[in-house]
Amino acid sequence: MSFSDTGFSGKTAVITGAAGGMGLNIALDLVRAGAYVVLIDIKEPEIDLTAQGPGQAVMAKGDITDDVFINQVMNAAFTRTGRLDYLVNAAGVLWFDQDRSTEEVNLDAWDRIISINLKSMVITCRHALPLMRKTGGGAMVHVASVQAMRGDDKPQVAYQASKAGIISLSKTVAMEGAADGIRSNSLLPGPTVSPMQDRWVKDPAIQKATEKVIPLGRAGTTQDMTNATLFLLSDHASYITGTELVVDGGLLARP
Template identity: 75%
Template sequence: MSFSGKTAIVTGAAGGMGLNIALDLADQGTHVVLIDIKPPSINLQEHKNKDLISFAQGDVTDSDFIKGVIEKAYVETSRLDYLVNAAGVLWFDKDRSTEEVDLDAWDRIMEINLKSMIITCRHALPYMRKTGSGSMVHIASVQAMRGDDKPQVAYQASKAGIISLSKTVALEGAKDNIRSNSILPGPTVSPMQERWAEDPKIQRLTESVIPLGRAGTTQDIANATLFLLSDKASYITGTELVVDGGLLSRP
């Protein structure tokens, strides 16, 4: 699973899953460009591999911004090997049931969670072709595969769209040895679930229905992501890896 000397773009990397994935790649010798609209939750200049890490602050739904970031990464390193789409939002206050969801929020959630993916993919593919290969991982959710009696309909629909788009990208990239896969996390301790910190009983209630008895961690997702990016997964494309402690296996 050698990542040394490779180049990666990771969106949604100011914290949570995206940051964990990005730092793990840097620890493996990858040049990593972190993208987020917010500043990083840690001081990247204090990281032991700071020379391999750069940060671009901006909106992932801005095509010109993303194009410029990816082009700069390629010019500076002469390659683009990996793309990880971890940007996403979950707005409990505005994203509710079909009859209650704020439709302006629906549009913005779709932009951030799904439109950003087609923007990053369309700008990354040409540089991966120049590199000679590439691997993409897109963070979806187990909620894409199930209904919910307390739904966030825009979030769930956007995550289902990620799975479908990933399959299309996989077919488009296959002839150039470019792979595309999705990861479907289950309930995971991350900044997106800050409500758990405010009310730990909610987390414990969630964990009570997970067969492995605990919520996931961002490290669990990072481990799965690095596997799918790596040559160990060279025959895996156009599919989904569920990382949910067995939640979807429940009847």
């Protein structure tokens, strides 16, 4: 999908969770559309970022729950380009071994999952908002999950609670930024082939069983999620804020 007509060229974006999966896919598509993109993660991506052009990709390696680190990264991007146009919070963890039912969840894991998945969003938004105001506006997309909208008989309660929190916080940020032309929306992916679902690689039968209940008959891809994210960031979505875009192959529409 080409986004050459969406105005990303010359813009500045910050993407968390960008070393792999949908975060990296989003970052690379923005770079290919001409944006200056800062990728934040605790690890380096396994590709050559210098070969992605025509925009520029810059890696900022660090902890997204570190307020001082995020402030430095945001301000460095703004100092380098004179603007901050886009923020995508794509970082997230799903720990099947520790995050289980309400009675079984490891409470230390609960705290860490909430910190990575939700607190990090507070940190990035609090530093992005003033810089976007100086830019004259901007757009944010925060990756939640369809699991925030449904129960599960085999739940990961911390993951689901954190993703529900993202939706609520995004609406608040949308209200805080609207007068300054700053939009905030949530993306709700359904089951998606990505590093987070590496259990599917180990046991393809799990993926096949999941796909049987998806009306479109397949799991999503990181490109599906990237296409939706770039739409929400783009000027084509200039009248969309404070809402959620579900990208799940029809899963939530099932009776």
